[in-house]
Amino acid sequence: MPTRIVLVRHAQSVPPRLGAPDYDQRPLTAAGLAAAESLVSRLVGFSPVAVLSSPQSRAVQTVAPTAAALGLAVTTWPELREWESGLLPSADWETRYAYSWAHPGLAHGAGESLDALTVRAGKALARMADEHPGATVLVGSHGTFASRALIAAGRHADWESCRAMPMPAIYEVSTS
Incomplete structure (x- = not known):
């Protein structure tokens, strides 16, 4: 019997600081908390038996109200974290991300490639x-993790769909 995985892209978060490394504790905005x-x-309607999350605060804060309503803990897995692109937040981030999507094997500096993220996401789904x-x-x-997880699950995702993904967004995949 397949496992149903409900991926929830985090709600609106405080923007990252341009030119500085992103930080894991970046929270949701007030609107993001309300959306969560x-x-x-x-989300309760899916009847999940477990609530997992990226360890990054914005992801945890998005699923925490549902976990509380279900009487479940939020368990963080490091492999569910966002794409470690190796790129600093910048005003031209969309151009850089589009280039990365067009060249998914490319890694920026010490960052991971999108192909490597797809492998990481696939292993997380299998786990x-x-x-x-x-x-x-x-x-x-x-957003980028969810997009690459969809690819790992055999679904379509590209730069346009990733860029257009709302905050929050919900996607279902099944795996056996």
């Missing part, structure tokens, strides 16, 4: 299936 609360009834066979798992995540 508004997701509860929809979820191993640990929760036949169940539903709720996952707090990020």
Whole structure:
């Protein structure tokens, strides 16, 4: 029986500081916190047996209200973190990301390539299936991670769909 994985891209977060490394504790905005609360009834309807998340605060904060409503803890997995692009936040980030999507094997400095992120996402999906066979798992995540997880699950995602992804967004994949 397949495992159903409900990927939730985090709600609106405080923007990263331009020219400085992004930081894991970057939180949701007030609007993002309200959006996370508004997701509860929809996400509870999936009846997840576990709530997993990237360790980055904005992802945890997005699924925490649902976990609380279900009486579940949010368990963080480092492999669910956002793409470690090797790029500093900048005003021209969209151009740099588009280039990376066009060249997914390219790694910037010490960062990971999008191909490597797809492998990491695929391994995370497989781990979820191993640990929760036949169940539903709720996952707090990020836009680029979710896009590459969709690819790892055999679904379509590209730069345009990643760029257009709302905050928050919900995607379902099944794995066996």
